[in-house]
Amino acid sequence: MQSLDSSVKKMSQYTVAIIAIALFILSFILYFQTIFHGFVNYDDDWLILDNYKIRTLENTARFFTEPTATDYLPMKELSYALNYFFCGVNPAGYHFTDVMLYGLTVVFVFLFLKELSESYRLPVIASF
Numbered sequence: 296m297q298s299l300d301s302s303v304k305k306m307s308q309y310t311v312a313i314i315a316i317a318l319f320i321l322s323f324i325l326y327f328q329t330i331f332h333g334f335v336n337y338d339d340d341w342l343i344l345d346n347y348k349i350r351t352l353e354n355t356a357r358f359f360t361e362p363t364a365t366d367y368l369p370m371k372e373l374s375y376a377l378n379y380f381f382c383g384v385n386p387a388g389y390h391f392t393d394v395m396l397y398g399l400t401v402v403f404v405f406l407f408l409k410e411l412s413e414s415y416r417l418p419v420i421a422s423f
Contacts, residue, residue, distance in 0.1 A: 310415070311406070311409060311415075314405065314415060314419060315402045315405055315406060318398075318401050318402055318405055318419065318422060318423070319398040319399070319401065319402050320398075321423075322394075322397055322398040322401045322423070323394060323395075323398050326393075326394045326397060327394065329390050329393070329394065330387050330390045330391050330394060331387065331390075332386065332390060333386050334386045334389075339386075341364055342363070342364075342375065343375055343379070343384065343389065344384060346363060346375065348361075348363065348372065348376075349372060349375040349376040349378075349379045350376075350379060351376075352376055352377075352380055354376065355373065355376065358372035358373050358376070374392065375389075378392055401422050401423060402422075404418075404421070404422040405418050405419060405422035406418075408421055408422060
């Protein structure tokens with residue numbers, strides 16, 4: 296009887312993994328087109344293009360001690376600095392990072408809700 300329980304649990308873990316991978320791929324496909332868009336004329340100019348603090352990783356300590364314009368979000372600044380380090384001012388790199396973070400967020404929300412629920416349906420629907 297114990298082997299039957301472990302095989303059901305193993306099948307359940309495989310199902311969860313397959314659903315999580317499918318959700319990540321689906322969310323990536325859904326937002327993939329945004330990678331090829333440019334920066335928007337809302338706040339990208341002062342957050343990225345005119346933000347000289349993100350131009351070097353030597354300013355990392357400043358992200359945690361000084362606000363940028365009107366906000367204090369050091370992890371956002373660090374993310375912009377890493378994007379700038381790898382991609383410069385190419386918007387595709389920033390959009391790619393956003394799409395990947397969205398996909399990971401969908402997966403983590405699904406996994407969290409799956410722990411709270413007996414079924415798969417609600418966590419899948421709610422995670423998107």
